[in-house]
Amino acid sequence: MADTRRRRWLWVVVALVGAAAIAGGWYFLSMQTADPASKKGGGKGDAAARTLPVVAAPVKLGSIDVYINALGTVTPRNAVTVRARVDGQLMSVMFREGQMVKKGDLLAEIDPRPFQVQLTQAEGQMAKDQALLKNAQLDVERYRTLLAQDSISKQQVDTQEALVRQYQGAVQSDQGAIDNAKLQLTYSRVTAPISGRVGLRQIDPGNIARASDTTGLIVITELSPISVLYPIPEDNVPRVMRRLATGEAIVVEAWDRDQKVKLATGKLITVDNQIDTTTGTVKLKAEFPNETLALFPNQFVNVRMLVQTMADATLVPSAAIQRGSPGTFVYVVKDDQTVTVTPVQLGPVQGEVTAVTTGVKPGNLVVVDGTDKLREGAKVELITPEGRTTPPPGSKARAPRSERPPGDRPPGERPQGEGKRGSKGGEGGKGGQGGG
Numbered sequence: 001m002a003d004t005r006r007r008r009w010l011w012v013v014v015a016l017v018g019a020a021a022i023a024g025g026w027y028f029l030s031m032q033t034a035d036p037a038s039k040k041g042g043g044k045g046d047a048a049a050r051t052l053p054v055v056a057a058p059v060k061l062g063s064i065d066v067y068i069n070a071l072g073t074v075t076p077r078n079a080v081t082v083r084a085r086v087d088g089q090l091m092s093v094m095f096r097e098g099q100m101v102k103k104g105d106l107l108a109e110i111d112p113r114p115f116q117v118q119l120t121q122a123e124g125q126m127a128k129d130q131a132l133l134k135n136a137q138l139d140v141e142r143y144r145t146l147l148a149q150d151s152i153s154k155q156q157v158d159t160q161e162a163l164v165r166q167y168q169g170a171v172q173s174d175q176g177a178i179d180n181a182k183l184q185l186t187y188s189r190v191t192a193p194i195s196g197r198v199g200l201r202q203i204d205p206g207n208i209a210r211a212s213d214t215t216g217l218i219v220i221t222e223l224s225p226i227s228v229l230y231p232i233p234e235d236n237v238p239r240v241m242r243r244l245a246t247g248e249a250i251v252v253e254a255w256d257r258d259q260k261v262k263l264a265t266g267k268l269i270t271v272d273n274q275i276d277t278t279t280g281t282v283k284l285k286a287e288f289p290n291e292t293l294a295l296f297p298n299q300f301v302n303v304r305m306l307v308q309t310m311a312d313a314t315l316v317p318s319a320a321i322q323r324g325s326p327g328t329f330v331y332v333v334k335d336d337q338t339v340t341v342t343p344v345q346l347g348p349v350q351g352e353v354t355a356v357t358t359g360v361k362p363g364n365l366v367v368v369d370g371t372d373k374l375r376e377g378a379k380v381e382l383i384t385p386e387g388r389t390t391p392p393p394g395s396k397a398r399a400p401r402s403e404r405p406p407g408d409r410p411p412g413e414r415p416q417g418e419g420k421r422g423s424k425g426g427e428g429g430k431g432g433q434g435g436g
Contacts, residue, residue, distance in 0.1 A: 054370035054380045056333050060315045061362040064355045066308040066348045068240075070284075072230030072254070074299040076221040077287070078194050083216035084110060084209035085187040090217075093205055095198050101220065105192045108217055110209055112188040119181035126174030133167035140164050196222040221297050226290040228254055228266070230303045231281035239307050240271065240284070252286035254295060255302040263294040263301060313347065313355040320366040321346065321354055331367040331374050332360060333382065339367060341376050 084090075088110040095107050140160040146152045199219040203209060209217065232240070243250055250268040255261065266288030275282045286303070288295055295301070320330045321344070328346055331339040344359030360366065367374065369385065383389055 051379045051381045052370060052373055053383045054331075054333075054339075054367045054374070055385055056365040056380075056382055057317045057320065057368045059360050059362050059364045059366060061312060062315050063309055063311045064313045064315060064348055064350050064353065065306050066310060067304045067350070068232055068236050068307055070230040070232050070303045070305070072228040072286075072301050072303040074254075074295045074297055074301060075227045075229050075285075076196070076223065076297045077225060077227050078196070078222040079297070080193050080196075080220050081216040082107065082190060082193065082218050082220060083211060083213060084190060085211055086110060086115070086184050087208065087210045088112075088114065088188060090203060090205050090207055090209045093201065095201075095218070097198060097200050099198045100196070101192045101198055102195045103192055106189060107192055107198075108190040108209075110188040110190065112185055115181060115185040115188055119178065119185060122174060122177035122181045126171060126178060129167060129170040129174050133164065133171055136160065136164040136167050190217060192220060194220055194222055196220045223293055223295075223297070224290045225266075225287050226295050226297070227269075228252070228286045228288065228295070228301060228303060229283055230286070231276070231279065231283050232305075234275050234280050234282060236307075237271075237275070237282055240268075240305075243307055244268070244271070251306045252288075253304040253306075254286075254288060255304060257300065257302070259302050264288040264290055264292075268305065310348065310355060314357070314360065314362060315353045316344070316356050316360060316366060317368045318349060318352050318354045319368040320371075322371060330360060331371055333365040333367060333380060337381070338377050338379055339374055 091109045091111050093108045095101060095105075101107070140157070140163075143152060143157045143160050147154060147157050197220065199221070201218055202215045203213075203217055240250070252266050252268055254263045254266070256263055266286050268284060269287045270285050272283040272285075284305075286305075316330060322329050322331070326341060326343050329341050329343045332342045333339055342359050344356040347355035347357050349355075365382075367380070370380075374380070381389065
C-alpha cells in the first residue's frame with residue numbers, strides 16, 4: 001500500500017516538472033519571436049524600423065568639360081641612327097649610354113691617319129699640276145710674241161693654249177681631291193646630328209666601323225619636345241575639326257596606364273589626312289614639352305583631349321547614378337523625406353560629376369550613399385558621410401543648446417543650468433530659512 005502511494009506521488013512530481021518545462025520553453029520562444037518594436041512603444045518603433053539612413057547631395061548648375069579618350073603611343077619628334085660615314089677603326093667613344101647630348105657634340109673618333117695621307121697626296125698632286133700650268137702659261141705668252149713677229153705658225157700657239165687649259169682642268173681636279181680628302185678627314189670625327197638622349201652603344205672601340213653597317217654606332221632620340229600619336233573614332237572627327245577651325249589650342253593630357261597620374265599636358269598639332277578604313281579611326285598627333293621627361297619613346301599612355309566646355313549644365317554626383325530596369329535613374333529625396341525613382345538622361349562625365357540632360361533640376365537632393373535597400377517611396381533619414389544626422393529638406397536646422405543665444409529658446413525650455421538640481425537647491429534654501 002505504501003509502495004503504491006509512493007509511486008503515485010512520483011508520477012505526479014514528474015508530470016508537474018514536465019509541465020513547468022513546457023511552459024518555460026513556450027514563454028522563451030514567444031519572447032524571442034516578439035516584435036522588437038513592440039517593446040519600445042508600438043507605432044513609434046515601427047516608423048523607426050522603416051527609416052533608412054542615406055547620404056544625399058544637391059544637384060548643381062555649372063560647367064563641365066567634354067573629353068575624348070584614346071590610347072596613344074609616345075613617339076619622338078626626331079630619332080636618328082648615327083652611322084660612320086667612312087670606314088676605319090673606331091679609336092675612341094666620347095659619350096656615355098643614356099647621356100643627353102646637344103647637336104654638334106663629338107661622339108666618337110675613327111682613325112684619321114689614312115685620310116690625312118690621302119690629303120697629303122692630293123695636295124702634292126695639285127702642287128705638281130700648278131707648276132706645269134704656270135710653265136704652260138709662260139710658254140703661251142712667248143708663242144704669242146713670236147706669232148706677232150711672224151716667227152711661228154698659229155697652230156703652235158693654239159696647241160700651247162690648249163695645253164694651258166688642260167693643266168687648269170688638272171688643277172681643278174686636284175682641288176676636288178683635296179676637298180674630298182678633307183671631308184673624309186672630317187667624317188672621321190662623328191658628331192651628334194640632333195639634340196637628344198643617347199641610346200645603348202652598338203660598337204666598341206677597336207672595332208672596324210663601316211658606313212654600310214645597318215645598326216650604326218648609336219641611336220639618338222629627341223625627348224623634349226615629344227609627340228604622342230593616338231586614334232579617335234571617325235564620328236568624333238567633325239567635332240575636332242570644328243574646334244581646330246576656331247584657331248583655339250586643343251588641350252591634350254597624357255595619363256598613366258591606370259589613369260591615376262597625369263604625366264604631361266600638351267596640345268593637338270595635326271590630324272591625319274585620311275581615315276583608316278579597317279578600323280574606322282583617324283590618327284592625331286599631339287606635342288608635349290616633356291620638360292620633366294615623364295614621357296618616354298614607345299610608351300603607351302591614356303590620352304584625354306578636351307574638345308568642348310558645356311556651360312550651365314545640370315551636374316549630378318556620379319555616385320548617385322543607378323542602373324536597373326528603369327534604365328539610368330537616381331533616387332530623389334522629397335520634402336517628406338521619402339525617395340522617388342527618377343530616370344535621367346546622361347551626358348559627359350568629368351571625374352566624380354556627371355552631366356544630365358533630363359530628369360532632375362538644380363536644387364534637387366539625390367542619394368549618393370545608402371541606395372542598396374531603397375525602393376520607391378522609402379522613408380529615409382539624411383545623414384552626413386561621418387554619420388551625423390542632417391536636417392530634412394526645407395527645414396531650418398536649430399543650433400545646439402550650448403550654441404544658442406540666451407533669448408533663442410522654445411517655450412517651456414529652461415535656461416542652461418536651471419534643471420532639477422537648481423530647483424532642489426531653492427527648496428533647500430527655503431528649508432534653511434525655516435530652520436533659522
